[in-house]
Amino acid sequence: MKIRGKHVIYSLILLVTGFMLSFSYQYTNQEDRVQSNDEWKREDQLRSQILSIQKENKKLLNELQEKHQLVNKEEEKIAEQEKLTFNLVEEVKKLRKVVGQVPVEGKGIVVSLEDSSYIPESKDTNDYIVHEEHVRMVIHELYVTGAEAVAINGQRISHISNINCVGPVINVDGVKHPAPFVISAIGDPDVFWNSLNLSGNITDQLVNDGVEVRMDKKATIQMPPFIEREG
């Protein structure tokens, strides 16, 4: 019985020893595996992952730069186009004004040409009335000095307008206008005034031809658009 008790104790001790031995063996095995195998593999994997991600980043960065350049180019192109279209729009506006397709308002000058109030008996009446060439002269002068829009008696003139003499009246684009002729022009009134009043220029010639000329600078002149008429 005594021996048996001893044996039980020995077996318990051996059990503890065996347990500790095998446990530490297994434990170190696991640790080794974790450290030497898994850890290494994991590290390698992570490193390669980092490398691939870096490579990808680099590629994407390059791509991004390319795209940026493309966008810049596109933007420049668009800006140029906008500039172009802006210029075009401006030009179209200007041309429309000149052509007379839009109503215009602005400062300008009003020149009225009137038949001479005094006609001597012995002379030809023809020499003392306003002729279409007088009107044309004034209009040409106004255009030359930078008129943006011109109208006769409130009728807008355009580049295709025609002015004829039809007896005592003047035919402007098919509309007959009797004297006096009020020619209004939009532009710089001072420039018009000075150029028209230049000695030996329009005013002098008109006065010489026996036409009564009156000029007024106007702060605002409104003009209707040019209406094209058939015939």
Next chain:
Amino acid sequence: MWLPVLGLMIGLLLGLMSDLRVPEEYSNYLSIAVLAALDTLFGGIRAQLQKTFDDKVFISGFFFNILLAAGLAFLGVHLGVDLYLAAIFAFGVRLFNNIAVIRRVLLTKRTNTQQTEKN
């Protein structure tokens, strides 16, 4: 005689089967405990062979050595001194001593038996 062997077997099996995970900082204690257990075991075998075996000394030595080694390691960790190295050294030396003694005793026994057989 079969009971201690059975105990050893069961212990080995239990250790292999158990899926316990010891935290990293306690692995030192484990190794020292193993060393202490082995030392005591071999000391017991040596004592048995030298006919000075005392089961009380053996049993108390077994547990006490393990606890002492673990406590020493614990103290070392907390003092910042690697005291477990001292335990490992001491147990290692004793282990080698014990094994050497066992070997010699076994050798002398063998030669004795051979001589008696020859005679």
